[in-house]
Amino acid sequence: PEFGLRSRPEDIAERITDHEEDGSYFNVMPSFSPDGQYVAFISNRKDYIDLYLIDIITRDIKQIAKAERTFSAQSFHPFRSRAGWSSDGKFLIYSRKAGGSDEIAVHNVRRGKVERTFAFEGIREISSPVFLPGDTALVFSGLSGDGSDIYYYHFGQPEPVKITDDLFDDRFPTISPDGRYIAFSSDRRVDGQSSADDLDDASGQMASPEIEDFEFGDYNIWLYDFEADTFSPLTIDGEGNDNPIFSPEGGRIAYTSQRNGVSNIWLAGLDGEVVHRPYTGTLCGAFAPTWDPDGRKLVFSAFYDGGFDIYYMKELSALDSLVPTPYMLHRDTLCPEEIIDTDLPRGRITGDLRRSRIDVPAEDEEERDLYEPKNYRPEFSIDLIAGALAYDTYYGFRGMTHLMFSDMLGNHQIYVATDLLEDLDNSTIFATYAYYGRRVNFAAMGYHYKNYFFRSWNEYFSDRVFGGMASIEYPFSQYERLQLNVDGFVVDRDYYAVPAGSGLGDIAPFNLRMELSAVKDNTLWKSTGPLRGTRSKIALEYVPKMGENSLNYVGGRFAFRKYYHFGRGYGFAMRLAAGGVSGDNSPVFWLGGSENWLNWQSIRRDYFDIDRFYFSNFVLPMRGYPYFAFEGKY
Template sequence: MRILQATTLFLTLCAVAVTGQETYFGKNKVRYKNFEWNYIQTRHFDIYFYEDAYPTAKFGAAVLETSYVEVSNELNYVIQRRIPVFIYNSPNDFQQTNIIPNLINEAIGGFTEAFKNRVVVPVDGSYENLRHVLHHELTHAVIYDMLFGGAIGAISLQRRIFDLPGWFAEGYAEWSSRFGWDYFSDMYLRDATINNYLEPPEQIEGYIAYRQGQAMIDYLVDRYGIEKLGELLQKGKVHLTMARAMKAALNTTEEEFYKGFAKEMKRRYWPEIARRKEPDDFATQLTKARKDGSFFNEQPVFSPEGDKLAIFTDRRDYTEIVLLSAIDGRELARLVKGERSGDLESLHSYVSGMSFSPDGRSIVFVAKSKGQDALFLFDVNKREIYRRKKFDYRSIVSPSWSPDGKAIAFSALDGYKRDLFVWSIDRDSVRQLTDDRYDDGSPSWVKGSERIVFSSDRPHPGRPAMNSFGHPESDSGFVKPGDFDYGDYNIFEIDLTTLAVTPLEVGPGANRSPSVSPDGKRVAFISNRNGIDNIYVARLDTVEYQAVTDILTGVQAISWSPDGQKMAFQAFHNGCFDVYVMKDLVPAGNGGVLEPTDFAAGKYKQADRPGPRPVAARDTARVDTAAVRAVSDTTAPAQEKASTDTSAVRADVDTTRVAAKDTTAAQTPGESGIVGNDYVYVSKRKHDALDSLMRDVADTAGGALRKEPASFDSIPPATSSGEYTVHKYKVKFTPDFVGGGFSYNTFFGLSGQSFLVFSDYLGNQQIIVGFDLVNTIDQSNVQAYYLNSTKRTNYGVGLFHSKNYYVDNFGYLFSDRFYGFEGFISHPFTTFSRIELVGAEYFIDRRYYDIALGDTRRPRDTRVTVGTLSWVHDNVLWGYTGPINGERAKLSVSSGIDLFNTRNLTFSSVEFDYRKYWHIKGAFSAALRFSGGLSGGRTPKWYFLGGTTNWIGSRDLDSTVYDVENLYFSEVVTPLRGVPYYGLAGDRYGLINAEFRFPMVRLLALGFPLPLVLGNVMGVVFTDVGATWFGNNFKGVATEPNGTQHFKDIHTGFGTGMRLNVLGFALLRYDIAWSTDFNKVSDRPTHYFSLGADF
């Protein structure tokens, strides 16, 4: 996944700056553990790992070097800089990375950061998933190197940047990493085409960019040739937009390209409507995705009584477990509310199911709790969690309660592999059932509680490794990197007494998600053998299996009813997942055999389509064959390790590995290829004077020669036994962003502005420097900060200096020299709550310049020590213009004192802010806010109310605003619309805001006077009630001589407004408000134009 770091890192500084005028919330990225990093080096990559993950790093080395040859060949390009790759041992660890500041949700399987071109991926227990995501992210890294020279920071001073669309970047990444087209994307495009949600290129965003983008890349390669991929990128560097690049490279327009693509999709998929069935043709639909606000209804499981189903759903935005009627889908109860607190940070509904106890009183599910996965036992009747069990595993999925109720089986990531375990509930002991490198999951008990059926990608004895459609992997000629077969899933059974594993004969294809029938005689599972994920049922005592669905899209997560007569499942339809119950378990298709899709039958494959080939057969880019051999050459004799200053380690030998794969290629010195243990490149060109600096690499597509840096040759290969030297990670600061400029003239002297950001490779430490140089240092603005997030408690220190000139409301000129140093400490308890401590010493030197014009004020020097302690809570979800669901709160206590002169400035204050949001339906929502504060001391803090945040317009400020105490230590509280900006002041305040937010304009296309398209324009109706006062002098209601009552210190405004997202990076707000004291309403409204999100 491509992620560009935000260059607006000053937000971090604003959070601790005394001049900040916004109350800051935000969720937390919690470092629940510390990581001690090491790394190994291959020819093109630095691969970072920690703890016992050296075998994973070796596997990654093989995958990356092999995949790099694929990508280099497809794009006709060789990288010019080494690519750093960071491998985290689990998704939970991965979500703690500081390489990017963004919070990482479960849907993100990896990312490539553009500033330093870093690839970051987690291990989830599946080597096939790891292979795929490494290859996927590598494509982004190669493209970044191609377009930006390896790091986007290098283009900070450039004005011309290719706007690479997401559909190409993500689509090509999927196309390359899945070796062209695959059955899963075939399912998605079939659904998108039939249900008419394909998007034109300029409107593609979100997840569809991956799937439709892959299809568009596949179409592009079929129609125009694979060489056009790299050519489009090269043209894009010149023409800056994909539309112009397409015209230059393909001689077509984006509109024509999409028209041809959409026509091809219709030709492919419309005939499938008559061949297969939609899920509601043969099953009862229990959930209504989109209509009820949900998109994901997942992992259904029957209750032991058979009349209820438990499912995961996001119908209320957050993932929850709800209880449904198995008859009509009515919601009977909300059982578990996830993603709101640290105890239930995530319910893992994407990857893990749940299970009822045999008596139906309890449910077991997995949740991430304070950074670590745990099993939760939930009492269905009491609606409460009564037991939480944590294990020392990196992740847990797929809990399954035994028929006798005494144990729970589950799959867990232990070290760098995923195995099966059984937890004895009464004895509170754990037994490990499998212990190997294969991905073992989806355990399902057989009646009697003595056997478990599960899915695994371990080899099936007597049968070669199979691809997704049941054909031997060797048919494609592609050799997967690694010294063992992986990624080809099948169904197995394990005996809990002997731990003997027996393969079940259930037919070809990728067979997953087994569910044993209540009588223990049959097993249902999901297989893609016809090109679509369908439900099959096999007998456990005979070799007999048949399909019971012939669905148009795909099935996931199946569950038997207690009587064995029905089956619940989730199915993909119209871009969402819904839950269905099927009653008639009869053979589908032709006696349980299904007609293959055109893709599964090979009808889409073009004769000249580049398919996966052995890596050694390619010579267009130099591959580190030692890296590939490090995990694939198991027959090489052991040799002594190279002697180095650092240690070399060797992975434990896996006794289940298969014979080494043949990676030989050209064997004569007259051509390039692998000779013995080395890759030999034989150049066809004469000597070049630059050969000492660059390495030639053949370019067969273009007939030219590209060059790899000679520095790549300085990296020693792996030893003959396939081992690498392991290096310790050392902190080294390198630039993330550098920008600015300088000028000089004889009158003003030297001037310039610069902004620099440095960080280490892990993103744990940052140095931020910004300065605005004007003639001399004492006239310049300078900020320098150091931020450290290495451990759970984050901290930062910094210093600053600024010189500002002001003209007050009397027209007098004065200046403030504002400088000092500050520090902060932030300790997150969970993703949703933290405490913050900010301390600073501020110096303010004020000088007045209009003495001759009557300004009699004397110079003033102020020294103030300020400290603030805050508690912050935030679990909101965001909509188009602001939070749409959840709540956030902040409570702060602060104090300031001049330690040099206690009679100068002294204050203390307490402030609170609570906000609650309700998502009504679709884009409709409501928001309510309560906030208040009070201050005391010799010079109490003032609170200014009125207007709206980031108001665009003139300000008529009172002279008191320019007092040192108010200019630097006051709080401006908004919104209070209907009242002028800074219109109210006091050392106490209270504010209530209520808003109803709704969609105003879905889509508006203008042809004149400007061709402008506006979408998702939001509207708002609001009421603001606020008051300020000094001390105890508050009078809420006043009575006129005629007896009429009205608000006095309480001010109220009401009105309406609209919100427009401008070009995707700025939110423009317009509000029109009237003020009222509940006796009369203002004659004229106040108009507000402002920028920023809603509160």
């Protein structure tokens, strides 16, 4: 029945992107250029979330900025921020994550490069920057401390100025054509809060609000008057009102609202009485409207058939009303409001909205004092329990169990994998503790395992390996990190049957291996592995002399991999690798073969010496060659 009550996006507008055809999942946050020729939007049509321009006439799509690959552009915040245009259409401004905080990039559309960037100390996240008329200043939403506020920044000033300064979430600012007003979305409290049922369908006006209905997260559209330095609410129902944008002449505001339970586009006329009318009644939601410069058409993003696309609405026709979803019809019945004693004093916001506070009644203050703040203490819960059990006629029953624990914040993680095979001496145990509470990540692991080897029918021995490893990681960004691993272990070899002259050598009982590596990885993974991006690693390895027969060498390795994605699920990978070792009794590099080779082939069987087996580098895969086809120290 929902299909009959609501419309598909393509029933009311022309789809100008196709997520099914290009393989994307979302095309969002459209922004019309001042000349009406281009629409900027954010999309993952090439797997990464990038910024694009689409020619509204020819439908040609051009990528203009990349993200999710480098330190300087880690994210465009696709569902919280949209790009803004300069008045002449030459520049596009957008926010991007650069390092640990955001910056504003001023992109020259014609030259195809970023000409200026702005970052402000203390503001960690920036979203939806927009030019003021004249392009000498801009307004944006910024997250500083624990509050998201609206900021004004005039070019040449050292720091931006806060327009709002409170505990509420203020987002999606937009500027009126004359530069006098800022419209934005906020969950700040109005002088009461009405409901969607209080919107009169005939008049399009909202009834008087009820103060008791206020909750954080109930978003309304607000107007800030630069000249009068005042705030006023455009909506008061708190039904997810978002993404406001002024019409080119300034007499209307388009915004999205969830008054009927689905995000749809509404228009509010600002001349005289404020009248609200719906202009879409979609099945799955319409978002982020943007005006054509002629003021008679809209472009928006909508969700349908498992993805977001950009739609062009060429005819604006107001609807009489929207049919509420079953949830909206029954939510008051399913979740009745708590009965409140209206004689009690009510908390409300007083003073300047830019530094608003909430007066708490004395009764509530006394009750709140009963709860004393305490420092956080980790309490662990089980995240994973997995196991496997097997039986064969030679070994009998075998199995392995995996357990993972973590605390609520994810700062601490414990992983244990173990099996039991006959006795503890033959069992496998891995136990890892990792700490992620700071920028520097630390992990420690202890392990024990035993393997049996057959070199021929009369050469039979086992290796019991046990030790510990410590690892420290320092991330420079989401994609680059420096890592130090220190591994100390013992190999206890037990010979059951070894003929004379077999050449199975031993080394010192305790061995120490240290590796310092620099890693860059911006690959995107699919179900079978990396499908797009690059991975590179430079590693230096050092093994100190620990005894008379101990190895003592220095080595280095370099690996580079490039992944190309074409078609649906098809890819091509390219690899470049190099390495070398130098020192007394140093190991080698072995090339040839591939992992998990069923009908494997090998040209040699003298690789069971401890120094060769546990310290040499197996360079795999190298298809078309047997194992150990090539050997060398470089």
